[in-house]
Amino acid sequence: MTGDMLINYALGILFFPLISFIVLIFVGKRLPRQGDIIGIGTIILTLILSLAMFGSMLLSHDPGFRHEASFTWMDLGDFEIRLGFLIDNITIIMLLVVSLISTMTHIFSTKYMEGDIRYSRYFAYLGLFTFSMNGIVLANNLVSLYIFWELVGVSSYLLIGHWFEKDSAADASKKAFLTNRVGDIGFFIGLMLVFTALGTFNYAEVFEGVAKGAMSGTLLTLAGIGLFMGAVGKSSQFPLHIWLPDAMEGPTPVSALMHAATMVAAGVYLSVRLFPLFTPEALLFIAYIGGFTAIFAATIAITQNDIKKVLAYSTISQLGYMILAVGTGAYVAGFFHLVTHAMFKACLFYGSGSVIHAMHHALHNLKDHDTDPQDMRNMGGFKSKMPITYWTMLVATLAISGVPLFSGFLSKDAILAGTLSFASHHPQHFLLPVFGFSAALITAFYMFRLIFMTFHNQPKLPNVYSDIHESPKPMVFPLILLSSLSVFIFYTLPYFNPLSDHGWFMELIKAKDSMVPGSPSAHDIAEGMHHSHTLTMILSILVASLGILLSWSVYIKNSVSADTWSKRLDLYYNLSLNKYYFDENYNKYLYQPFLRLANRVSYIDWDLYDKYFINGFGHITKWLSIVTGRTDYDGLDQTIVDGIGRSMGKVGSSLKEIQTGRLQNYMLFALFGVIIIIIFQSF
Amino acid sequence: MDNIAFGLIVAITLGSALMVVISQQLLYSAIALLFTLFGVAGLYIFMWADFMAGVQIVIYIGGILVLLIFGIMLTNKISSVNISHTSLQRRVGAVITLGVLGFLIPMITKTSWLQISSEEPAQTADSIGRLLMMEYLLPFEVASLLLLGALIGAAMLSRNTN
Amino acid sequence: MDNLQTYLYISAILFSLGLYGVITRRNGIAVLMGVELILNSANINFVAFARFGGMNFSGQVFALFVIIMAAAEAAVALAIIINVFNNLDTVNIDDARELKL
Numbered sequence: 001m002t003g004d005m006l007i008n009y010a011l012g013i014l015f016f017p018l019i020s021f022i023v024l025i026f027v028g029k030r031l032p033r034q035g036d037i038i039g040i041g042t043i044i045l046t047l048i049l050s051l052a053m054f055g056s057m058l059l060s061h062d063p064g065f066r067h068e069a070s071f072t073w074m075d076l077g078d079f080e081i082r083l084g085f086l087i088d089n090i091t092i093i094m095l096l097v098v099s100l101i102s103t104m105t106h107i108f109s110t111k112y113m114e115g116d117i118r119y120s121r122y123f124a125y126l127g128l129f130t131f132s133m134n135g136i137v138l139a140n141n142l143v144s145l146y147i148f149w150e151l152v153g154v155s156s157y158l159l160i161g162h163w164f165e166k167d168s169a170a171d172a173s174k175k176a177f178l179t180n181r182v183g184d185i186g187f188f189i190g191l192m193l194v195f196t197a198l199g200t201f202n203y204a205e206v207f208e209g210v211a212k213g214a215m216s217g218t219l220l221t222l223a224g225i226g227l228f229m230g231a232v233g234k235s236s237q238f239p240l241h242i243w244l245p246d247a248m249e250g251p252t253p254v255s256a257l258m259h260a261a262t263m264v265a266a267g268v269y270l271s272v273r274l275f276p277l278f279t280p281e282a283l284l285f286i287a288y289i290g291g292f293t294a295i296f297a298a299t300i301a302i303t304q305n306d307i308k309k310v311l312a313y314s315t316i317s318q319l320g321y322m323i324l325a326v327g328t329g330a331y332v333a334g335f336f337h338l339v340t341h342a343m344f345k346a347c348l349f350y351g352s353g354s355v356i357h358a359m360h361h362a363l364h365n366l367k368d369h370d371t372d373p374q375d376m377r378n379m380g381g382f383k384s385k386m387p388i389t390y391w392t393m394l395v396a397t398l399a400i401s402g403v404p405l406f407s408g409f410l411s412k413d414a415i416l417a418g419t420l421s422f423a424s425h426h427p428q429h430f431l432l433p434v435f436g437f438s439a440a441l442i443t444a445f446y447m448f449r450l451i452f453m454t455f456h457n458q459p460k461l462p463n464v465y466s467d468i469h470e471s472p473k474p475m476v477f478p479l480i481l482l483s484s485l486s487v488f489i490f491y492t493l494p495y496f497n498p499l500s501d502h503g504w505f506m507e508l509i510k511a512k513d514s515m516v517p518g519s520p521s522a523h524d525i526a527e528g529m530h531h532s533h534t535l536t537m538i539l540s541i542l543v544a545s546l547g548i549l550l551s552w553s554v555y556i557k558n559s560v561s562a563d564t565w566s567k568r569l570d571l572y573y574n575l576s577l578n579k580y581y582f583d584e585n586y587n588k589y590l591y592q593p594f595l596r597l598a599n600r601v602s603y604i605d606w607d608l609y610d611k612y613f614i615n616g617f618g619h620i621t622k623w624l625s626i627v628t629g630r631t632d633y634d635g636l637d638q639t640i641v642d643g644i645g646r647s648m649g650k651v652g653s654s655l656k657e658i659q660t661g662r663l664q665n666y667m668l669f670a671l672f673g674v675i676i677i678i679i680f681q682s683f
Numbered sequence: 684m685d686n687i688a689f690g691l692i693v694a695i696t697l698g699s700a701l702m703v704v705i706s707q708q709l710l711y712s713a714i715a716l717l718f719t720l721f722g723v724a725g726l727y728i729f730m731w732a733d734f735m736a737g738v739q740i741v742i743y744i745g746g747i748l749v750l751l752i753f754g755i756m757l758t759n760k761i762s763s764v765n766i767s768h769t770s771l772q773r774r775v776g777a778v779i780t781l782g783v784l785g786f787l788i789p790m791i792t793k794t795s796w797l798q799i800s801s802e803e804p805a806q807t808a809d810s811i812g813r814l815l816m817m818e819y820l821l822p823f824e825v826a827s828l829l830l831l832g833a834l835i836g837a838a839m840l841s842r843n844t845n
Numbered sequence: 846m847d848n849l850q851t852y853l854y855i856s857a858i859l860f861s862l863g864l865y866g867v868i869t870r871r872n873g874i875a876v877l878m879g880v881e882l883i884l885n886s887a888n889i890n891f892v893a894f895a896r897f898g899g900m901n902f903s904g905q906v907f908a909l910f911v912i913i914m915a916a917a918e919a920a921v922a923l924a925i926i927i928n929v930f931n932n933l934d935t936v937n938i939d940d941a942r943e944l945k946l
Contacts, residue, residue: 662939664868664876668775671868675782682786689846693855700859703878704866716878719859723885726855729846730896735905739888742912747881747919754874754923758930776868780861787857796849799899810902811909819906826913833917840924 006056007069009049010085013095014134016042016049017102021127028120039123040106043099043130050092050099057092063510065089068140068204086140086203089508090335094137094269097342098262102130104478105257108350111474112253112357122162122251129155129258136266141201142191142227145270149187149230152263153180159258160250172246179243183233190226193219194277207276211515217279220516224282227274228289235267235319238293242582244316248308252356255308256349260315261342268322268338275331276515284429287327287422291435293320296580298442302449303566303576306374307352310450314400315345317439321415324436329525330418332511336501337411340491344396344408347482351393354471354479355379355454358386362467371461376453378464383455385468388476390455392483397451399486401444402544407486409540410501412440414529417536421528425520437543444547452555499537689729696722709759713752720744734807852893859886873926873936877919884915 020042028035057065070084106126113122132155135148153176161173195201197219198209209215215223231237236244247259258264271278271286278286294317301313318341325334352374359373371378383390399408419433459465470476489496492503511522553559566573575581658669695718702715720743727736804810815823859882866879888908895904930936 663941664772664939668772668779668868671779671783671864675779675786678786686846696855697858697862700862700882703882704862704870704875709872709875712875712878716881719882720885723859723889726852726889727892730852730892731900732892732896732905732908735888735892735908738909738912742916743881743885746916750919750923751874751877751881754877754926757927758874758936773869776865779868780865783864784857784861787860788854791850791853791857796853796897798849798897801900804900807902807905811905814902814906815909818903819910822910826910830913830917833920837920837924840921841927 006053006067006087007085009053010087010095010138013046013049013053013099014131014138016046017127017130017134019127021124021131024120024124024127028124031120034120034123036106036110036119036123039127040103040110042127043103043106046130046134047099047103050096053087053092054096057089057508058504061504061508063089063508070140070202073143081143081201082141083144084140084202085138087138090269090272091137093335093339093505093509095134097339098130098133098137101257101261101342101346101482102126102133104346104350104482105253107474108256108353108478109251109253111472112353113251118162122159125155125158125162126254126257129159129263133262133266137269140203142194142203142206143201146187146191149234149266149270150184152234152258152266153177153184156180156247156258156263159254160247162251162254163249166249168246169249172243172249176243176247179240180233183229183231183240186226186229186232188226190223190229193223193226197223203273207515210277211517213517216517220277221279221281224274224278225285228271228278228282228286231267231270231323232289233267234270235264235323236316237267237289237320237323238296239582241293241297241316242586245309245312245579248306248312252308252349252353255312256346256353259312260345260349264315264319265322265338265342268319268326268334271323271326272331272335272338275326276512278326278514279516280519283327283329285327287324287419287429287432290320290323290325290327291419291432291439293317294324294439295435295442296320298439298446300576300579301446302442303573305376306372307355307376307379307450307454308349308374310376310446311345311348311352314348314443314447317443318345318400321412321436321439324432325415325418328418328422328432329514329520329522330415330421330511330529332506332509333411333414333418333529335509336491336505337408337415339505340399340407340411340486343482344399344406344486347392347396347479347486348400350475350479350482351389351396354386354389354475355382357471357475358382358468359464361469362464365467366463368464371464376450378461379454379459380457381455381459381465382468385465386455386470388470389479392479393455394451395483396486397447401447401548402440402540403548404541405488405498407488407491409498409544410488410491413533413536413540414501416440416540417529417532418525420532420536421525424532425528437539440540441543441547444544445551448548448551449555452551456556500533692722692725692729695719696726709755710752713748713755716751717744717748720748731803732807734811849893849897852889852896856886856889856893859883859889871937871939873929873938874923876938877922877926880922881915881919884911887911 020039023038024035066088068086070082073081073083113119132148132151136145139145157173157177160176161170164170194206197215198206200206233240244259248255297313297316301310304310322334322337325331356373363371363373399406402409402412416436419436423430423433488498491505495503513522699715699718703712703719706712724736724739727739863879863882867876870876870879888911891904891908895901926936929941933941
């Protein structure tokens with residue numbers, strides 16, 4: 001496929017969803033089926049184009065492929081901003097992931113959102129989101145990335161708050177937006193630092209400038225950390241992780257699309273894209289943030305009872321993995337995990353959506369509005385009632401737990417190998433692999449806890465249980481497709497070794513050297529990963545099976561009682577259940593002091609400054625105005641102003657007589673004027 | 684002899700022009716206009732413009748004047764035999780007109796006009812034809828368009844809408 | 846007779862008479878006659894300047910164009926007057942006072 005052709009495809013991929021958004025937002029309600037056909041049609045077109053690009057990438061099989069096209073957006077002399085597309089293998093794979101998951105979401109939503117009051121609005125926002133997400137992926141410079149970054153934030157805001165009648169949804173959308181804002185400030189600072197130092201936003205030119213040493217040392221580290229702050233916000237890393245669990249207030253397909261598979265992965269994508277720019281110090285920072293988030297979110301997920309909350313914390317933890325991979329230099333592994341995670345996590349979310357949908361309908365039929373349809377304590381034994389949902393979710397769970405034969409094993413393995421090799425070079429950072437492996441253990445545990453609590457054991461609510469049904473076809477189809485995409489074979493072709501990640505993916509995505517002078521080369525990192533591969537494999541299989549076993553013994557065999565242990569570890573249990581009191585502490589130590597400060601300032605402003613200074617001025621001015629008003633009105637207005645007006649009125653009414661309507665009168669006047677002019681001219 | 688003829692023609696022109704503007708009968712005015720136009724044609728001949736004189740007679744008298752008389756006939760009912768027409772604002776009009784004249788006459792008198800004497804041309808149609816077809820070809824074509832437009836416009840305006 | 850000013854005087858008088866007619870006549874067709882007089886006076890000027898400017902035929906060509914224009918103007922003006930007559934049942938232009946608000 002030629003470059004121009006690619007650009008045309010990319011334009012199509014970018015703008016088809018936007019067309020759908022514009023059509024649906026304006027006339028969606030008046031269309032048949034509220035216009036969801038348009039949304040689905042455009043997204044399928046997008047998917048076809050992405051598949052075409054993907055196919056051509058596989059056929060040409062060129063790891064170094066890249067194509068760029070740009071145009072000048074604003075040109076103010078020295079200050080020139082060019083926007084454009086960058087298409088390489090990472091872009092193509094991301095485009096495929098985004099359009100695939102988005103297509104699945106559209107299909108899933110036709111049933112899940114059936115009968116919703118803002119059905120067409122919902123599809124319009126999905127179009128907007130797909131447009132902006134593809135924009136992020138296609139951008140070849142930081143400015144367009146930033147623009148689409150914010151657009152993604154807006155669509156996330158709109159979709160989380162889709163049911164804004166619920167206070168919790170409205171609050172969650174605000175929380176997501178504002179928390180992201182904190183990260184985006186860092187992003188913007190990083191952006192400006194880069195532009196000030198290098199005078200360009202284009203990735204390639206930025207990397208070139210960094211390689212030349214035009215920007216180095218602390219400044220580059222700060223710029224890197226600033227840019228990474230954007231990723232922290234968007235990918236919900238510690239300490240800005242608080243918004244993602246609340247974002248589960250949005251419709252479940254939206255959670256699958258945005259808050260599991262694509263949008264939150266944008267932060268990882270950004271870190272992967274900008275990897276050559278990060279200094280070793282910045283990378284270390286990134287690695288610790290990622291590693292800590294991975295373990296930290298996993299420990300919260302253990303105790304959550306809301307099925308979507310578990311998945312939300314699991315997502316945060318997995319994103320932490322990816323960020324950790326970027327930080328340790330194994331950013332290809334991070335990107336690999338992004339892709340595999342998108343598939344199985346979307347599948348898990350659709351599965352949870354399917355369960356919630358079934359619960360919701362059963363509760364609705366029982367006229368029970370108090371029971372929470374998302375609480376796993378109300379479920380149990382759904383295996384026989386919802387076999388497809390069960391088996392697909394089980395596959396995805398095996399994948400996320402890192403069991404061999406599934407995609408998650410390959411990518412997680414690569415990341416853990418990266419951390420191990422990093423730690424072997426820098427023994428003082430031994431914590432990073434510890435974080436990684438223990439997070440893997442906990443992940444396996446809590447994911448199987450979810451499966452066991454939902455699908456196994458005896459039903460907790462028998463009357464609800466009797467009314468549970470398998471979800472309709474449009475909801476089951478995405479589950480089957482995505483769960484089959486969680487099998488290792490789709491990522492290792494043309495090889496069939498379930499224990500090695502060697503395949504088309506690793507052949508087409510080759511790690512690039514960091515542009516920062518003095519960093520380890522991509523070759524060294526790959527070498528180190530290769531050495532630690534076997535050890536990693538053994539360890540990760542070990543922790544995964546340990547986690548699954550533990551979960552089995554607790555929730556199936558009941559040989560270990562969860563209640564006893566939670567009592568024994570009371571302090572820890574409460575910490576985890578309450579998410580380490582992050583929201584409360586943020587509230588107590590950040591928002592409340594800030595509010596108090598704001599109150600002080602407003603007291604100074606209102607009660608001191610305004611009352612005496614401003615109001616004093618006001619009184620004096622008012623008094624002065626009364627005086628001037630009197631002189632003005634009685635003195636000037638009555639005589640001079642009104643006088644002129646009256647005389648004008650008189651002149652006017654006398655002149656009015658001239659307008660007779662007789663053409664010849666007018667002509668006479670005109671001639672009269674001519675004669676007057678002549679007389680003046682001749683003297 | 685020439686002078687007498689010239690004087691006579693001038694008298695006919697101006698006298699009948701006066702009749703045109705003060706006559707009480709519209710048809711009389713039209714007849715007076717006929718004489719005025721003839722007089723002007725005569726003046727053209729005195730100015731060696733015999734082609735122009737011909738055009739004046741053919742177009743003005745044969746075309747425009749006939750058109751005017753048609754207009755008079757069409758806009759007066761048969762019952763109103765006396766096709767009289769009165770005037771208005773006569774006094775003011777006279778003053779203004781005299782004012783204009785009083786400006787023009789001194790101006791003509793005072794100005795020292797540049798005059799180039801020349802031989803009487805053998806024929807004028809030839810030279811005018813050449814000018815029209817060469818130097819003034821574009822205005823000529825535009826004038827033909829103007830006439831076409833006027834023709835269509837007049838037909839549009841005066842057709843019976845019922 | 847062989848003097849430019851003579852013709853200019855004639856033209857000026859003819860112009861004034863035409864002007865008087867245009868201003869004072871009540872009947873639309875009579876106003877049109879006044880206009881014809883004015884146009885004729887202009888034509889006399891053109892031809893006279895051509896005659897005494899070294900027999901320059903351009904003046905006569907312009908007079909010709911004026912006649913063409915006069916023909917067009919007369920046709921349109923008469924059409925308008927007939928239209929006015931059809932609509933208002935009069936050709937007296939001071940009865941057609943739609944210009945007054």
